[in-house]
Amino acid sequence: MAKKYIDVMDTTFRDGFQSVFGGRVLMEDFFPAVEAAKDAGITHFEFGGGARFQSLFFYLRENAFEMMDRFRQIVGPEANLQTLARGINTVMLDTGSRELVEMHAKMFAKHGVTTIRNFDALNDVQNLEYSAECIKKYGLNHEVVVTLMDLPPGCSGAHDVAFYEKTLRNILDSGIAYDSICFKDASGTSSPQKVYETIKMARKLVGEDAHIRLHTHETAGVSVACYLAALEAGADGIDLAASPVSGGTSQPDILTMLHAVKGKNYDLGGLDVEKVLKYQEVLNDCLKDYFLPPEATQVSPLIPFSPMPGGALTANTQMMRDNGTLDKFPEVIKAMREVVEKGGYGTSVTPVSQFYWQQAYANVMFGPWKQIAPGYGKMVLGYFGKTPTAPDPEVVKLASEKLKLEPTTENPLDIADRDEKKTMAYWENRLKEEGIETTEENIFIAAACDEKGITFLKGDGPLNIRKTNANICENDKVCEQGENKAMNNASGNYTVVVDGQKFNVTVAEGNADIQITPVAQTETQTSCASSGNGEEVPAAVNGNVWKILVKEGERVEKDQTIMILEAMKMEIDINSPVAGTISKILVSQNQAVDEGQPLAVIS
Numbered sequence: 001m002a003k004k005y006i007d008v009m010d011t012t013f014r015d016g017f018q019s020v021f022g023g024r025v026l027m028e029d030f031f032p033a034v035e036a037a038k039d040a041g042i043t044h045f046e047f048g049g050g051a052r053f054q055s056l057f058f059y060l061r062e063n064a065f066e067m068m069d070r071f072r073q074i075v076g077p078e079a080n081l082q083t084l085a086r087g088i089n090t091v092m093l094d095t096g097s098r099e100l101v102e103m104h105a106k107m108f109a110k111h112g113v114t115t116i117r118n119f120d121a122l123n124d125v126q127n128l129e130y131s132a133e134c135i136k137k138y139g140l141n142h143e144v145v146v147t148l149m150d151l152p153p154g155c156s157g158a159h160d161v162a163f164y165e166k167t168l169r170n171i172l173d174s175g176i177a178y179d180s181i182c183f184k185d186a187s188g189t190s191s192p193q194k195v196y197e198t199i200k201m202a203r204k205l206v207g208e209d210a211h212i213r214l215h216t217h218e219t220a221g222v223s224v225a226c227y228l229a230a231l232e233a234g235a236d237g238i239d240l241a242a243s244p245v246s247g248g249t250s251q252p253d254i255l256t257m258l259h260a261v262k263g264k265n266y267d268l269g270g271l272d273v274e275k276v277l278k279y280q281e282v283l284n285d286c287l288k289d290y291f292l293p294p295e296a297t298q299v300s301p302l303i304p305f306s307p308m309p310g311g312a313l314t315a316n317t318q319m320m321r322d323n324g325t326l327d328k329f330p331e332v333i334k335a336m337r338e339v340v341e342k343g344g345y346g347t348s349v350t351p352v353s354q355f356y357w358q359q360a361y362a363n364v365m366f367g368p369w370k371q372i373a374p375g376y377g378k379m380v381l382g383y384f385g386k387t388p389t390a391p392d393p394e395v396v397k398l399a400s401e402k403l404k405l406e407p408t409t410e411n412p413l414d415i416a417d418r419d420e421k422k423t424m425a426y427w428e429n430r431l432k433e434e435g436i437e438t439t440e441e442n443i444f445i446a447a448a449c450d451e452k453g454i455t456f457l458k459g460d461g462p463l464n465i466r467k468t469n470a471n472i473c474e475n476d477k478v479c480e481q482g483e484n485k486a487m488n489n490a491s492g493n494y495t496v497v498v499d500g501q502k503f504n505v506t507v508a509e510g511n512a513d514i515q516i517t518p519v520a521q522t523e524t525q526t527s528c529a530s531s532g533n534g535e536e537v538p539a540a541v542n543g544n545v546w547k548i549l550v551k552e553g554e555r556v557e558k559d560q561t562i563m564i565l566e567a568m569k570m571e572i573d574i575n576s577p578v579a580g581t582i583s584k585i586l587v588s589q590n591q592a593v594d595e596g597q598p599l600a601v602i603s
Contacts, residue, residue: 007044007213007237008254008269009082010037012283013071014046016245019217020296022315023055024465027067029286034074036282037242040275046239047071049083049108049116051315051350053091057449057456059464065111065441072112080114082143085135086350087120087127088413092448095384095412097422102134103444109138119145119184121352122344123163124385125170130413132176143213144171144178147347148185148198149307152337158345158388161197168205180211180237185226186309186349188217192229199233213237216251217310221299223252224260231266240268243280244287248297249310255280291466293317306336307348308357316357318466323542323567324595328364335360338368342395343380344387355379362572365541369395371573372402382408383415422447434458534583534603537574539593543567548589554582556602563587563599578602 013034017025037045048068056062072081088095090104108116116135120127128144135142146167151159164183171178183198190198195214202212214230215238216223227238239251246253254276258268296314308316320326339359346352358373377399378384380391386409396407408415416422427446431438436457446453455461543565550562556576563574583603587593 003265003267005267006231006235006269007211008042008257008271009044009046009080009213009237009239010042010242010254011046011215011239011251012037012241012245014048014050014052014084015239016241016250018050018052018055018315019250019310020245020248020292020314021290021466022059022318023052024059025287025290026060026465027062027070029290030283031070031074033242033279033283033286034071036279038075038079040279041271042269042279043075043078044080044082044269045071045075046082046084046117048081048113049085049091051312053083054093054449054452057445057461058452059462061456061461061463063441063445063456065107065445068108068111068113080141081112082115082117083108083113085116085118085131087118087131088416089351090131090448093450094422095416096447097416097419098130098413099424100416100422100444100447101131101413102137103424103440103447105131105134105138105140107441107444109140113140115141115143115179117143117145117182117184119147119182119349120385121147121349122346122379122385122387123147123167125167125174125176126411127385128171129174129176132178136177141179142177143180143182144176145182145184146171147349148183148190148195148216149187149348150189150191150194150304151345152305152307152341155341155345159347161194161201163388164198165201165205168202172205180213181206182213182215183230184349185214185216186312186347186353187303187307188219188221188223188226188310189304189307189348190216190226192222192225195226196229196233199230199235203234211236213239215239217249218247218252218299219249219308219310219313220303221301224256227252227257228260231261231264238268242276242283244284244292248299249295249313289467291468302333306333306360307340307353308333308336309349309353312350312353312357325365325542328361331364332357332360335363335368339363339376342392343376344391345389346379346387351375351384352379369398372399374403377403378405381405382410383412385412430454431457534601535578535580536598537562537577537600537602539565539595539597539599540572540574541565541567542595543572543593545587545589545591545593545599548585548587550582550585550600552582552585556580556582565593574599576602 013030017023048064053064056064056067085091088101090096090101118128118131118135123146132142132144146164149159181202199212212235214227214235216226240254240257241251243253258273261268293314295317317326317329320329336356339356348356355373355375359376362371362373363369380396380399400406420426424443427443428438430446431442434454436442442457445457545563546566547564550556556562558576558579560576561573562576565572565574580602582600584601587599
């Protein structure tokens with residue numbers, strides 16, 4: 001009896017890169033590994049979309065459309081090249097208008113895509129209908145998604161088999177056209193038994209001919225068991241990655257899974273162990289200079305309590321490294337549990353996972369529920385669709401007060417269509433103002449990446465990658481040629497935190513003395529420092545000045561927001577500690593600032 005053929009999608013070059021390096025891998029560095037993967041017989045790749053679309057423009061000075069074109073050239077016309085789309089967010093920072101959702105499908109079809117995996121983090125089927133229509137309009141395969149996770153212990157109301165059956169029935173009843181169905185667990189927190197029962201349920205609903213696959217991460221340490229459960233329940237496909245971007249926060253390793261199915265009636269894509277070994281050798285060589293975050297190689301038994309996707313975890317910890325707040329990571333993960341419980345149980349996958357993270361980060365840095373992260377607040381207010389269960393009423397009330405928005409049940413697409421900044425015409429005019437060619441690609445890049453897209457198209461984008469033996473950039477600063485910031489040559493002055501106390505540390509090469517001194521609290525490090533000329537307003541965290549809302553000479557009231565910082569992909573309000581007059585503004589827009597640095601003086 002022939003073994004059942006299981007379609008393996010190689011996620012190395014999208015989810016693997018995102019889960020380990022925050023998507024920051026240069027195309028010229030990894031293209032030899034794509035050739036090796038092709039030689040190993042792999043024909044199904046996840047190669048773009050999701051956060052990996054924006055990361056090229058934000059951090060790598062690379063054009064995602066060019067990368068996709070060149071990837072297609074390497075693997076040939078027959079390969080199934082797949083991307084990830086977030087329903088009506090597609091690959092954008094926010095909900096797209098209808099014309100931008102359609103433009104996403106049009107551009108991705110033009111640049112080599114075969115299949116788009118289309119998910120909504122809230123499992124709100126309304127958010128899948130129009131994006132699915134556009135995907136099929138441009139001749140692409142549509143892989144519709146039900147998103148999975150486990151709820152923290154003691155929670156109920158969603159994310160059980162009955163909830164997933166209801167979601168799948170809603171998809172089928174809506175008439176959405178699809179070519180395959182994926183159950184996607186970005187946090188890797190679902191139990192093997194729940195996976196087994198869910199796939200069994202789906203097979204019964206859609207019949208034997210439908211292609212069903214499972215996507216999960218190793219984050220909680222149960223991914224191989226979940227894949228085996230899915231295969232036993234009748235799944236047709238699974239997602240795997242190659243070392244060194246496998247396991248840990250990423251997908252299980254191809255070789256590990258080949259070993260796990262020995263003696264079973266499954267053929268994993270006809271893959272040959274020796275050829276995969278060669279492919280992994282090439283990939284390891286390609287990535288040998290990249291800094292591999294230790295948390296990317298680990299699994300955590302705490303993740304089911306606070307489900308954080310592998311693809312977001314390392315991106316967030318890397319930002320915390322840049323912001324000097326990595327010591328707060330355990331507290332933020334712990335704080336996520338309450339944020340998930342009160343947020344309506346949207347699946348912890350982008351963008352909802354980032355909303356959870358940002359709110360947990362704000363709760364740790366500024367006190368529980370003292371600030372509302374805009375994305376989290378808009379989610380509980382209904383601006384991204386209907387959450388699986390009703391959010392906590394007190395959180396909804398607080399979000400409404402902080403964001404000055406009323407709760408809504410309106411279709412998010414209708415809201416987006418009224419927003420001038422979500423029109424092609426708006427961004428076409430912005431490109432003309434900047435003297436940038438108004439191709440459809442450029443307009444979509446600007447619309448998807450906002451002003452950072454404009455910055456890229458002007459050639460001013462930062463290069464921000466982390467390598468151990470080559471030039472790298474940190475904190476969105478451009479490295480000039482010849483400037484060496486190697487991670488393995490980290491001599492210099494640093495501030496470290498030990499048991500809550502800050503120390504200045506001087507690190508030198510060789511056997512030189514290491515000087516450590518306690519950090520004396522200065523005026524700029526107090527929450528509200530007083531100077532002879534007035535009251536200094538300090539930065540609450542490391543970040544960048546996003547907006548300055550006042551001018552010198554302007555009268556402000558106590559607790560009035562005078563600036564907004566951008567840190568950890570969230571907006572941090574800086575409020576006036578006293579009533580008075582802005583006598584001096586000490587920073588400029590887009591300037592990087594350190595925690596405690598004076599931003600303005602009020603007299």
